[in-house]
Amino acid sequence: MATKKSKPIVATCWLAGCAGCHMSLLDIDERIVALSELVDFSVSPITDFKELPEVDIALIEGAVANEDNMEVLKDFRKKAKFLIAFGDCAIFGNLPAMRNAFTVKECLEEAFLDTESTVNPNGIIPTGEDVPKLLPKVLTVPQVVKTDYNLPGCPPDADAIWFLLTELLAGRVPEPTEIPYRDFKFD
Amino acid sequence: MSKKIEINPVTRVEGHGKVTIHLDDNGAVEDARLHIVEFRGFEKFVQGRPFWEMPTLSQRMCGICPVSHHLAAAKTCDALFSSKVPAGADKIRRMMHNGQVLQSHALHFFHLCAADFLLGFDSDPAQRNVIGLINADPELALKAVRLRKFGQEVIQFTGGKKIHPTGAIAGGVNAPVTDEARKYMRENVDQIIQWGIDGVEICLNYYKENVDLFNTFASFDTGYMGSVNEEGELQLYDGKLRGIDANGQIVFDQLPYENYLDEINEAVEDWSYMKFPFFKKLGYPEGSYRVGPLARFNIADSISTPEAGKYFDIFKEIANGKPVKGSLFYHFARLVEMLHATELIKEGLEDDDIQSTDLIHKGKMINEGVGIIEAPRGTLIHHYKVDDDGLLERCNLIVATTQNNVGMNSAVSTIAKSFIQPGKEITEGILNRIEVGIRCYDPCLSCATHAVGQMPLSVDIVDKQGNVVKQLVRD
Amino acid sequence: MKKEKITITVDGKEVAAYAGETILDAAKRAGIYIPTLCHHPLLSNTGACRMCVVKIEGTGRQNLNSSCTTPVNDGMVVTTESPEIKKMRRLNLELIFSERNHQCPFCEKSGNCELQAVAYRLGMDYVRFPFLWPKKEVDASHPDIIHDANRCMLCGRCVRSSEEVDKKGVFAIKGRGIDSDVTVNIDGRLGDTEVTKDDVAIQICPTGSLCEKGLAYSERYGERRFDMKPIEGPVEPK
Numbered sequence: 021m022a023t024k025k026s027k028p029i030v031a032t033c034w035l036a037g038c039a040g041c042h043m044s045l046l047d048i049d050e051r052i053v054a055l056s057e058l059v060d061f062s063v064s065p066i067t068d069f070k071e072l073p074e075v076d077i078a079l080i081e082g083a084v085a086n087e088d089n090m091e092v093l094k095d096f097r098k099k100a101k102f103l104i105a106f107g108d109c110a111i112f113g114n115l116p117a118m119r120n121a122f123t124v125k126e127c128l129e130e131a132f133l134d135t136e137s138t139v140n141p142n143g144i145i146p147t148g149e150d151v152p153k154l155l156p157k158v159l160t161v162p163q164v165v166k167t168d169y170n171l172p173g174c175p176p177d178a179d180a181i182w183f184l185l186t187e188l189l190a191g192r193v194p195e196p197t198e199i200p201y202r203d204f205k206f207d
Numbered sequence: 208m209s210k211k212i213e214i215n216p217v218t219r220v221e222g223h224g225k226v227t228i229h230l231d232d233n234g235a236v237e238d239a240r241l242h243i244v245e246f247r248g249f250e251k252f253v254q255g256r257p258f259w260e261m262p263t264l265s266q267r268m269c270g271i272c273p274v275s276h277h278l279a280a281a282k283t284c285d286a287l288f289s290s291k292v293p294a295g296a297d298k299i300r301r302m303m304h305n306g307q308v309l310q311s312h313a314l315h316f317f318h319l320c321a322a323d324f325l326l327g328f329d330s331d332p333a334q335r336n337v338i339g340l341i342n343a344d345p346e347l348a349l350k351a352v353r354l355r356k357f358g359q360e361v362i363q364f365t366g367g368k369k370i371h372p373t374g375a376i377a378g379g380v381n382a383p384v385t386d387e388a389r390k391y392m393r394e395n396v397d398q399i400i401q402w403g404i405d406g407v408e409i410c411l412n413y414y415k416e417n418v419d420l421f422n423t424f425a426s427f428d429t430g431y432m433g434s435v436n437e438e439g440e441l442q443l444y445d446g447k448l449r450g451i452d453a454n455g456q457i458v459f460d461q462l463p464y465e466n467y468l469d470e471i472n473e474a475v476e477d478w479s480y481m482k483f484p485f486f487k488k489l490g491y492p493e494g495s496y497r498v499g500p501l502a503r504f505n506i507a508d509s510i511s512t513p514e515a516g517k518y519f520d521i522f523k524e525i526a527n528g529k530p531v532k533g534s535l536f537y538h539f540a541r542l543v544e545m546l547h548a549t550e551l552i553k554e555g556l557e558d559d560d561i562q563s564t565d566l567i568h569k570g571k572m573i574n575e576g577v578g579i580i581e582a583p584r585g586t587l588i589h590h591y592k593v594d595d596d597g598l599l600e601r602c603n604l605i606v607a608t609t610q611n612n613v614g615m616n617s618a619v620s621t622i623a624k625s626f627i628q629p630g631k632e633i634t635e636g637i638l639n640r641i642e643v644g645i646r647c648y649d650p651c652l653s654c655a656t657h658a659v660g661q662m663p664l665s666v667d668i669v670d671k672q673g674n675v676v677k678q679l680v681r682d
Numbered sequence: 683m684k685k686e687k688i689t690i691t692v693d694g695k696e697v698a699a700y701a702g703e704t705i706l707d708a709a710k711r712a713g714i715y716i717p718t719l720c721h722h723p724l725l726s727n728t729g730a731c732r733m734c735v736v737k738i739e740g741t742g743r744q745n746l747n748s749s750c751t752t753p754v755n756d757g758m759v760v761t762t763e764s765p766e767i768k769k770m771r772r773l774n775l776e777l778i779f780s781e782r783n784h785q786c787p788f789c790e791k792s793g794n795c796e797l798q799a800v801a802y803r804l805g806m807d808y809v810r811f812p813f814l815w816p817k818k819e820v821d822a823s824h825p826d827i828i829h830d831a832n833r834c835m836l837c838g839r840c841v842r843s844s845e846e847v848d849k850k851g852v853f854a855i856k857g858r859g860i861d862s863d864v865t866v867n868i869d870g871r872l873g874d875t876e877v878t879k880d881d882v883a884i885q886i887c888p889t890g891s892l893c894e895k896g897l898a899y900s901e902r903y904g905e906r907r908f909d910m911k912p913i914e915g916p917v918e919p920k
Contacts, residue, residue, distance in 0.1 A: 025332075036247075038268055038269050038270035038271075038273070038397045039269065039270040039271050040269075040270020040271075040273065040370045040371060042269075042270070043270050043271060043370050044270075044370050045358075046314070046318070047354070047359060047369055047370070049352055049353075049355075049356045049754050050340075050349065050352055050353075050356075052338075053341055053345075053348075056341060057328060071274070071668065076329075080828070085244075085246075085247075089638045105544045105808065108785075108786070108787055111807070111808045111809075112779075112784075112785060112786075112808075112809065112813075113785070113813055113815075114269040114785055115247070115787070115788070116247060116750075117246035117813065118248075118252040118783075118785070119247065119251065120813070120815070121250055121252060121817035122248065122251050122817070124248075126248075126251055127246075127247075127248025127250075127251040127252065128246070128248070128252045128775070130248070130251035130254075130602065131246070131248065131249075131251070132475045132482070134250075134602075135250055136468060136590065136601070136603045137467075137468060137471060137472055137484070137588075137590075137603055138473045138475065138482065138771070139269045139472045139473065139491075140474070144474070144475045144476065145475070145476050145477075146246075146476070146477050146478065146479055146480050147585070149296065154246060158410050160808075160809075160811065160813070163812060167808070169809040170808040172808075172809070174267065174371055174786070175270060176785035177464075178369075188289070195805060195808075196805035196807040197804075201910070201911075201912055202803065202909065202910050204801075204802060204805070205802070205909075206786035206787065206801070207786045207787045207788075207789075207792040207793065207903075255820055256820065257820065257828060257830075257898075258823055259790075259791065259898050259899075260898070262786055263788040263790075263899060267787060267788060316826045327772075366903075367902045367903030367904055367905075368903045368904070371787065373902075374902070376898065376899045376900065377898075381899060381900050381901060381902055382901075382905075383900040399785070429877045469731035569896075596823050596873075597822050598820055600823050665819065
């Protein structure tokens with residue numbers, strides 16, 4: 021244990037979200053150089069998620085909307101020492117969960133049969149084996165797995181992300197109220 | 208025995224898209240499909256919401272270019288309020304959009320693709336990302352980071368926030384550009400333009416060294432669509448639609464945005480959650496078309512700013528009177544557009560209207576509105592119908608990446624056909640090529656996570672019984 | 683009539699209070715922040731939201747009590763902050779969030795919302811309960827006001843202010859328990875009532891449930907009421 025010199029491994033994934041949280045991670049701008057010196061990125065690890073390595077920190081963006089999301093999240097939970105629900109979709113459901121007030125069928129029919137520009141004489145609704153099955157209700161990340169941290173925001177501010185990561189790398193887990201007030205936001 | 212090869216180019220870990228390649232009994236490529244496996248149900252769940260929520264609500268579909276949805280929705284709201292958007296608000300929105308084009312195009316080229324060009328298509332995938340770029344060429348990597356940063360700052364100064372801004376509202380914008388922000392942007396914009404030129408030069412030199420590759424790689428016929436003004440000049444924020452066919456013949460021109468349904472329809476396939484738009488006059492799939500930087504360069508006659516104009520002329524020389532078909536040209540057009548956006552930001556900064564306080568106009572509310580914008584990835588269409596109280600009854604959205612659906616599928620299929628031949632070993636080289644092919648289109652569905660990571664691929668060759676007979680994995 | 687002066691102890695500090703006033707009012711005067719949502723100084727108190735719960739020592743009371751409805755007694759010893767109190771407030775807050783569709787990112791009240799601001803102040807980083815995702819009505823029939831039941835927390839402020847301050851009695855709560863809803867004229871529409879956007883009922887809604895039309899997103903992000911400064915107490919009407 022004492023001689024282990026390798027850098028902590030950070031992995032991130034993107035479930036049912038808009039990628040905005042990942043973009044906000046990039047908004048740390050020049051600090052990304054410093055971050056790349058502190059950690060090894062294992063972002064979007066491998067095609068076959070069964071081969072996701074053990075990671076120290078995992079950032080999970082997005083809600084859980086289909087069976088793939090569910091499987092990936094559970095795998096991340098297994099492999100990650102410290103799992104962070106990253107942003108409002110992961111924590112509160114946000115836009116992806118708005119379909120929860122409707123049935124999946126209603127949503128699919130609206131998109132593929134009823135929208136004005138759609139011409140679909142055979143009434144095809146994608147259900148083939150190559151598209152994952154949608155869950156009846158979109159779930160939040162903490163509803164599916166235990167999280168070690170929850171960083172809200174749509175997206176979380178880059179400064180909040182930087183603050184959290186540097187605290188974690190220094191071995192501290194800040195209380196949510198320790199995040200500077202201006203950076204702890206739900207929008 | 209026919210086989211199916213499955214590729215998850217947008218890794219399983221994100222689960223947003225995958226590719227299957229179907230082989231015939233002889234082992235030749237029969238069909239290739241990019242499956243879009245994401246579905247939100249947006250058109251349904253916004254029903255009953257007040258329409259003025261749409262600029263902030265709809266942008267939550269895409270965090271990579273949220274400003275595009277933000278502004279397309281705001282333009283639709285303007286239509287619903289019969290607004291004559293004041294000049295100041297219009298110019299602030301344009302600046303926000305140009306900031307968006309800058310940050311999105313910079314992100315795509317430098318963070319995602321520069322490694323392909325600078326380190327090579329066959330370089331170590333673990334290094335083919337922005338971190339790899341930092342290691343290989345720290346000076347360029349920092350330029351890239353700062354270019355994107357400036358774009359994000361322009362969005363913040365005009366919209367209040369870098370990602371998911373709230374500045375554009377029904378009928379205008381909510382705040383002017385401050386003195387401080389304007390001063391900061393003016394001090395920095397010339398440097399940004401210069402870096403924009405450097406970016407275009409990197410791509411142009413790469414083209415000159417690889418002319419054959421550009422002309423043959425993922426090159427195929429489709430129609431093209433984009434926005435122009437009355438003189439045929441390329442427009443990013445507002446204009447009229449022009450569609451051309453594969454030979455460059457006009458299919459429609461000067462089409463007012465609100466009439467898009469006269470010319471565009473969408474088909475549905477059972478194997479993808481993404482629809483397949485096509486030109487009505489030509490039918491499906493013959494009328495499939497592409498949008499985005501290459502499409503815009505193919506349909507437009509000119510571009511308004513001087514530096515970008517020089518490179519636009521080079522593009523038109525290469526085109527030689529015909530549409531340019533090769534997918535790699537998307538990169539060149541994208542970088543010239545990025546440069547164009549930086550020049551437009553500079554022009555905007557010299558206009559005092561961006562500090563005007565007359566920023567909102569609303570007229571009589573009507574029941575239907577269309578708002579269209581040229582998003583970084585292509586034409587983005589919002590169309591709402593509302594009841595007399597202003598609650599949404601119907602919402603139709605056609606996003607840019609959807610309009611490149613056929614383009615991406617054709618790219619995958621063209622690449623598969625040239626790299627998979629009967630009797631020949633299927634090598635890992637195809638993984639890189641397919642990835643490069645899809646990336647040309649900068650699909651929203653894939654770029655985010657790859658911005659700081661790799662895009663590993665696997666190919667499963669599956670026989671008719673569903674057994675994996677061969678597996679290629681790059682990790 | 684002059685109010686009798688008494689002394690109570692709040693968080694170990696002696697605080698002057700008037701007999702008959704609530705713990706909340708006495709604490710507020712002493713500069714002690716107790717989170718509130720259903721309480722408003724212009725209105726009667728109902729103790730509905732349980733945000734303001736405190737511990738009262740030495741009175742044989744085991745449970746936490748809502749400070750907005752509990753009158754002070756001479757010599758009362760009150761604790762407003764402790765792990766137990768924090769836990770209970772947080773629990774109540776999460777229940778409120780889980781019952782309706784309080785999705786902040788695209789809500790027009792975001793940045794000016796008391797519910798959100800209290801969640802910030804309490805560091806509510808997630809909600810442990812399953813969200814119910816009810817499908818509620820949006821009533822936009824009034825020319826100047828929008829009523830979105832998806833964002834209602836059933837605090838009853840609108841009901842009380844319309845009755846007590848505006849003297850119109852436009853709003854009422856119908857139904858029971860989790861199925862309760864704010865209604866006008868029993869399932870009527872706001873456009874058919876005499877409510878105006880200047881009514882206190884509309885002005886002091888603590889969430890995005892009642893909003894004045896035309897003001898949506900009209901303030902720059904970063905310059906809204908609670909963007910930079912934590913909440914100190916209920917919002918005042920214009």
